[in-house]
Amino acid sequence: MLTIKDLNVAFRTRRGIVDAVKGISLELGTGETLGIVGESGSGKSVTSYALMRILDAGGTIKAADVTYSGIDLAKATERQMGDIRGREISMIFQNPRAALNPIRKVGHQIEDVLRRHNRATRSDAKAKAIEAMEAVKIRDAASRYEAYPFELSGGMCQRIVIAIALACDPRLLIADEPTTGLDITTQKAVMDLVAELIRDRGMSAIVITHDLGLAAQYCDRIAVMKDGVIVETGPSAEVFGAPKHAYTQRLVDATPRLGATTRSLLPAEARTPEPLHRPSDTPLLEVKSLVKTFAGKSGPVQAVKGISFMVREGETVGLVGESGCGKSTTSSMVVRLMDPTSGQILFAGEDLAKAPAAGFAKDPRRSKIQMVFQDATDSLNPRHTAARAIEEPLRQMTRDGGKARRERVRDLAHLVGLPQHLLDRFPHQLSGGQKARVGIARAIAVDPRFLILDEPTAALDVSIQAVVLNLLVDLRSRLNMSYLFVSHDLNVVRLLCDHVVVMQNGAIVESGPVATVMDAPTNPYTASLIDAAPQPPVRQLAA
Amino acid sequence: MSTAAAAPAAPRQSTLGHIAYVLKDNPVTMLAFAMFAVIILTAFIGPLIAPYDPLASNAARALEAPSWDHWFGTDNLGRDVFSRVLVATRLDLTISVAAVALSFIAGSVLGAAAGYWGGWLDAALSRILDTIMAFPLFVLAMGIVAAMGNTIENIIYATAVINLPFYARLVRAEVNIRRNAGFAQAAKLSGNSDVRVLALHIFPNALPPMMVQISLNLGWAILNAAGLSFIGLGVRPPTPEWGIMVAEGANFIVSGEWWLAFFPGMALVLAVFTFNLLGDGLRDMVDPRRRT
């Protein structure tokens, strides 16, 4: 149905021509779902834009032979392409809220497509648009028709985007990271819907994703991309179960999955013995009936509703939940950046909640509790070098002189595996993984006993995530720290944590040892979270 | 003081290197810097190099067109237009720099505090700024100078007041979006007090847009001051000042003596143009993301 031969895409940039896609070839049969997987910068999204011929300015298709049902897409005129887009081939995108025109009613946006492809006339457009909305299972479609994107949830916006894409019954759907930015349960609902629609209408699909679990679950065949080249293709079970190419093997290994250890995420040659991890029974941090109330427009809003949990010395506790569940508010209060409305935060027996957050910077206990932030880029001052960033807590909280501090910065860089020559660089000159290391080095500079990790790997590619997770495991036993690990990724939590606390709407719905909670959840919400998480493929050892 | 002592020599060199790099990369910015240097130099040594006394009239040589003796011609009193344009540079520049400096300092302090702490301070500042902005700004400047008295100092104050909202709002917005940024929180965790976080971590990151604003504002300030003296406020004849010279020259335009208004007007345009070009150049220079 679709044949791509030798597709090349280049971008004109300030630093000259950059080849984003270097001669890839693909085939897609009728009714088949193909997954294109790869890490950021592999050229997988560019491939799909090239197919649709909607590359950004500066991007050109150099050489290609793209045949769709006998039409050469690479040579079709812009007018022909306009007829094909939306009617023959459609596309859905990541970040659905931004993908919709913010000041046009969603119903009208669906109508625009219907009218463009002569599927509706002025008189029946509204009825057909509502029909299209019902097809993607939007309840009460007639009233949602009048809504603007900002009035709808992220999942609902993605349904509208799907409705736009499928309104004219295309035969091929391209989904570009369709679930990125959505909560895990919404993710599942959206993907199930897409899969069902594709199956029912006998469509073909290309799903572009960085999530191997998602690809394994929904795709028939897989193409793995790296640096603009396809390194491996084949049936889903084969590619993931018995990967042939070294890169695919590394990718599959690095994806956190059931039964994995942190070390097993690394390539075989880098697997050193896992450090000994034996948490003690002495409580280090005890949170008791912690409450945070914000003043909302329509009365006070309780973001955290009296939660209690405990972290023992040397232990790692996972705090999981979907966005808006109160986990970030909780971590801000524990790290003393925010004052709780009521409740206690006992740290080594002393109540930290008694010391106001505003003056906690000068508190002697400040150095004992530190944090690694979610977005490494955002958490580094763009005007400070890596060395300066790591040195900052030493300047404020130790009496060390300049020489001693520089010595210590070098030691810390060594400890987190940051090459010394990178210390003079500014954040924008460092890669994502390097920035994460700087953030960790800064957090451990003053020998904290307790570290809050706020989704420290959420923005990283899986192979770098694997390295950072291993670093965290090493540091934990080496420096005898306790972690509070905030995350939405249950597979990572399972890897790293001893205990897990599940939050929903500001309250703890379940907590306990990680294996117990994960394998036999007692709370239905926990169960739905675990169920919704795509199960990454497991590589057969025989291969 | 520990901050200054610990600063290693290497970054400073790289800053100079970066400036050189940006200048080489962007000839327009280099031109703007060269023009800026010429303007500053003229402001300092203008009175020394002026060929004639800018105030000395010579009835015998009134209204002469530009010539070798008088490059820019002479005015209706026989004064040398070139000398007057040169000497006026210092006054025009002083007014605008003083006004911009005043509004930059006041706007930064007020805006940063309002953006960081919010609350009643923020609400009060917003109300005051809204009220200032409710006037057409040039008209407000007219009103202020008319009420406070027709002096050069009052021109400076009036110009500072009408520029204040731009700085205060810009700083407020820039500080506000960084107030909860990761690096600001990290700085707090590193043991920095609120004032230190604001002054040493957040404010320096708000500087790039401020630099652009300052540069554009210097241009505006000159236009405003010249506009005020054009309608007879502030500077009084026979003091040489670009706006007032254009105003005096305007009377002779309809009879064809163009040079009276043209040269001071062009000086004005050139100065404002320089500051505008400089704004874009400065943005590249102070933005660390461009340092590669």
Place this chain on the structure above:
Amino acid sequence: MERLKPILTRIAQAIPVVVGVVVISFVLTRALPGDPAVFFAGAAADAASIEQVRSELGLDQPLPVQFLYYVQDLASGDLGNSVSTGQPVATDLARRLPASLELTLAALLLSCSIAVPLGVLAATRPGSWVDHVCRVLVTTGVSMPTFFTGILLIYVFYYLLGWAPSPLGRLDFMYIEPDRVTGFFLIDAALVGDWETWLAALKQLALPAITLALFTMAPIARMTRAAMLAALSSDFIRTARAAGLTRRKILYGYALRNALLPVVTTLGMVFSFTLGANVLVEKVFAWPGIGSYAVEALVASDYAAVQGFVLAMALLFVALNLVIDIAYAAIDPRIGFESQ
């Protein structure tokens, strides 16, 4: 009904601003150093007339009482009397306002009709000659003082080429002013079908309007270009392209409508500049509007007239901003929800 609420809220928000304007205006007239009685009596006053003015204005009363008097006078439309014309300032301003409005609106109409298409063209073809023209225009536009542009135009089009009539007022003395209906000569002349006068009025209006338009074009074109570029690179445009919508629909139906929102917001700032620049342009072209009235009053130290002018301009500007915001609320459905 739902759409009405944000508009009413916006009108309510204008009230404290008007109060602020009145307070500042009061401060400017009464509370600053210097003797307001001297100030209002004018330059030619002697000691006796100053004393008379002092008690007339109630300046022997404490400040809060004076403020009440001031507000009372304002409420009844009393801005004091002009020393130079001998008329109430309010009457003078009302008589001259249409001239200023005609000039300002003509200039804005002209600049919007050039700057918006120019900005759109520049954004759709970045790096092309249209883009370069746009950039040159924008940089020159913000660097040219209006009074200087006006003088240059007079020199070229009146003195050198002789195309423009002499730059003195709204109508050459050979013509008789059309009967006053709106006060806008172009409209009034058209209403009675006097096309000769209409053309003469247009000729007088052309140069000052162009001067003002050149000045206001820069910010509008700059903003249109930036907003259009931002809109074109946003995700929803990609969705629209992927759905096969026509280029026309994408450019005008989707991108431009979104891009106009920030442009409408900058119009407020542009109005502020225009009303200020108006004063200078009116002086250059001897245009009998409220701006040149204020300049004449300044020269004659007729401060009641100047303060009346400042207050009138501020109120006019507040009203214009209100109109802009209401227009904005009408095209952006998100208004009124953001604060929640």
